[in-house]
Amino acid sequence: MSSVYVWKIGGPAGFGIMTTGPMFAKVLKASGYHVHGYPEYPSLVRGGYNCYQIAFGDTEVTAPYKKIDMYVALSDECFNREKFEESTYVIGDFANLKNAGDIKAKKIDVPLMGIVKELDGPDIMRNSVALGAAAALLGLDFALLEKNLTAAYKEKVAKINIEAAKKGYESVRERYSVVCKPAPDKCAPALYVTGNEATSIGAIAGGLTFFSTYPMTPASSILHYLAKCTREHGLVVKHTEDEISGINMAVGAAFAGARAMTGTAGGGFSLMNEGLGLAAITEVPIVLAVSQRPGPATGMATWTEQGDLKYVINSSQSEFIRAVYSPGSVEECYKFTFDALNLAEKYHIPVFVLLDKFLSESHFMAEKMPETGDVERGYLFEGNEEEPMAYFNRFAEKKDGVGVRVIPGTKGGLYIASSNEHTDEGFVSDKADVRKRQVERRFRKLKPLTDDMPHPELFGKKDAPLTFVCFGSVKMMLLEAMKHTDKFNFIHFPAVNPLNWEKVKKMLEGRNLCVMENNYTAQLRGIIAENTGIIIEKTFLKYDGRPFFNEEIVSFAEEAAK
């Protein structure tokens, strides 16, 4: 059985937890461990309680745990927030931690502020001292910490932080022996990547040339990542005045020939609904990355949920088709975003990549990103030099309901992309036969589109007593729990719409099913029932803003399988 050790650092926002945590994860990774990083933080720039959990072990780790084996306490607040066992090691500057008096844990006292003062550094340098102490307690090679500190900071800052870390390291090594933890696996060097990073890089690989949106957690880091890449990779990234502008600008750009995408959370997507319908009727291809968080309205900005599934599938008035990917891993974020850009241009439809805070902002290890096909732009009109003034029947069917796209500027390709119902050339029309023909043509895309979507997959032993049914990031949590119990297997939906529901039905039949979702109403269950008639009675739902922790899944599965 694999073993997992949980390390965690916590303190107020502004204490550098979100840079220190991922950096220490890289040290563990370089030491040969498999690591997973999970951040929790309130929507505050200063104060509150931030923490970053690293679960690491001798086999792949993909989800957070409740237990804490080692904790770095940067402020008193953590003693109100965290549950320490007698076996937990708590590293702290105990002379300055007033609430620590009655904790049962093993206290590792390190004079964090004393060392900072001695070196005449800024307060935030206490993090480096603490990392040094943790590295010593875990028996890690100091050189690896030094290397990562060098990479993380500018030269001068790096130097003093290394000194600080060294003092922390030595102070612990002199007084304590190395704690018991799993042996490193010496796994191959791998990426340490968040869902949003993987999504962004997948988009760049897929030839994205235009991205416009308005910032909203947990999707903002897609905007930040892509913005950083504009000059080098040739893409236009715009932070617009609001999400309405964000999607309309992307639609304008896509109409004009760009590969366009937008990204937001549910609240921003609410503003984009109208633009979604615009993309649908004008058959302008766009991709939307929507990262879910608890709502409605502003809800809980920095926490996770899967409450927007039915919303993205049904949003905007009237009827039209759209594709919805629900990636369950960073590899799928990368691949599906690449594929989404192709699919949008192949079928001239809006395509969603549905994420959530857990997947968007947690770190996962990936050996490499999956192979992708080529960038494919679908049917494009080449132009007609002979008749430069001619209108083109853009909305007539070429094959499978799909028309032929024209990039403005092309001779002989004049047409109108209209938000009104329209003729083949795009002229506004509300004639009954025109409407009927256009609706039917647009829906003819559904069949071939369905064949292009990834199908649900079964993970684990075929004959387990219980089968969880899930979509999106829950896959990562179940893969982790599977290491600890053989009482379940699971079916993961990497996409939810459209699907070959006949095939899904066959896959679901004859099993002891239980839906597992990060929402209150079991939305996937509803969609399955609507499309297959199968009503899954058992549910395992969580809607407190947190992902499923490993221990919760294991005990639920063992109980349910009794």
Add this chain to the structure above:
Amino acid sequence: MKALDYNTTQKPVWCPGCGNFAIWNGIKKALAEAGIEPHKLALVSGIGCSGKMINHVRAYGFHGLHGRTMPVATGIRLANPEMKVLVNGGDGDGYGMGVGHFVHAMRRNVDLTYIVHNNKVYGLTTGQASPTNEIGSPSKSTPFGVVDEPLNPIAIAIDAGATYVARGFSGDSEQLAELILGGLNHNGFALIDVFQPCVTFGGKYQYEYYQERVVKIENHDVTDADSALALSKTKDKLPIGLFYKVEGRPSYNEMHPEIEKAQVRKRDVTGLLEELV
């Protein structure tokens, strides 16, 4: 190119006498004079009677959503530097629903020409007051008279960063065509606000109303923002013509050197992935 070459097969559905006809003719005339080929022109329109223009001018067209012309036009301009962008919308569309986008597009100095059919009412939805309607005027949605202060689009445009600001009148089609031509030839954001009588729902705002009040702008330094602002606030008379024009401020697309490299193709992301190891 001749003005007639820009006709399409679609017959206008505007009410006979509507001010939109003069704008239509002005556009075609200006396009012909500027020598813009239809396949190099992206016509964007909003929703309203004004937006129907899209059916009647031979060009690539994007008939967008109510109030959302500016972001669509900006996206087109940024993605496809080959295209000239001409936008038509109503005063409800652009100054009501879309006022935020309007202001931001001007701040950005997006290179486009924006013609606002300012009839002081919502025509297509049969006569509610628009944001430029004056206090006291009755309309379907304000039976006891408008109580909101009217918005001054010329002043807003000068202040927000538009680099070509003009006002035309449907009753003076010659000047109108000249102003549109000036907008098309301008590099940067060109606003042409047009007094466009709505003969069906326009209430008092008919041709005679304007004919009594309009005066052509003369002896005015168009590069002087302060006097242009003062002119826009003239009370009893309604100045028409060019209020403001500055050259040399880079337009939005010029601020985006990455456009040159933006090509839809599979990219090698090895370097980006290596940064994450």
